[in-house]
Amino acid sequence: MFKPWPKIPRLENEVYHITEKIDGTNACIIIQQTDHLNECNYPDQFTIYSNETEYNVWAQSRTRLITPEDDNFGFAKWVQDNAEQLIKDLGEGHHFGEWWGKGINRGYGLEKRRFSLFNPNKHSSVCHTVPHIRTLTFDEFENTTWLETTKDEFEEFGSFAAPGYMKPEGLVIYAEKAKTYWKVIIDK
Numbered sequence: 001m002f003k004p005w006p007k008i009p010r011l012e013n014e015v016y017h018i019t020e021k022i023d024g025t026n027a028c029i030i031i032q033q034t035d036h037l038n039e040c041n042y043p044d045q046f047t048i049y050s051n052e053t054e055y056n057v058w059a060q061s062r063t064r065l066i067t068p069e070d071d072n073f074g075f076a077k078w079v080q081d082n083a084e085q086l087i088k089d090l091g092e093g094h095h096f097g098e099w100w101g102k103g104i105n106r107g108y109g110l111e112k113r114r115f116s117l118f119n120p121n122k123h124s125s126v127c128h129t130v131p132h133i134r135t136l137t138f139d140e141f142e143n144t145t146w147l148e149t150t151k152d153e154f155e156e157f158g159s160f161a162a163p164g165y166m167k168p169e170g171l172v173i174y175a176e177k178a179k180t181y182w183k184v185i186i187d188k
Helices: 075-090 138-142 145-157
Strands: 015-021 025-033 046-050 053-061 093-101 113-117 132-137 170-175 180-185
Touching: 015 138, 015 180, 025 075, 046 075, 053 075, 075 093, 075 113, 132 138, 132 145
Parallel strands: none
Antiparallel strands: 015 132, 015 170, 025 053, 025 093, 046 053, 093 113, 170 180
């Protein structure tokens, strides 16, 4: 079957979104209407009814599907407990983010754990989004003073995700048109 070569974005038209890199564990919420599964048997899902529609919801770590019985720092249990609201707020799809806080890597001085979505255009009453620091055009990005400015802001104000925590890990750069991510580690 015919498959065209994808359009290649022009470098000078690129837009870069800079967000805080949070030191937790990569996680994803998968939400899919049951009838989209084509009667396949997918393991480890939670079946939830929302507005008379049946949904299957999964939790995953970076490398595998997880369950409350075989969990990753309690993320699958949190997804199960919040599945109905997550369906209402996020809708169908793969919703990637960082599961972080108490007992996970830096901990950020938090007493609880949080899920922060990587997509700043998605919002939920039960989770956060990673802090958006700035948006840059190609010319602004090419002039790397923004990086030094951001490092200075981190040094002065600390984490934007956890105010008062003075050792944020770094940045994530998302090239909008190229749909590519890079990370910049500031505090190792």
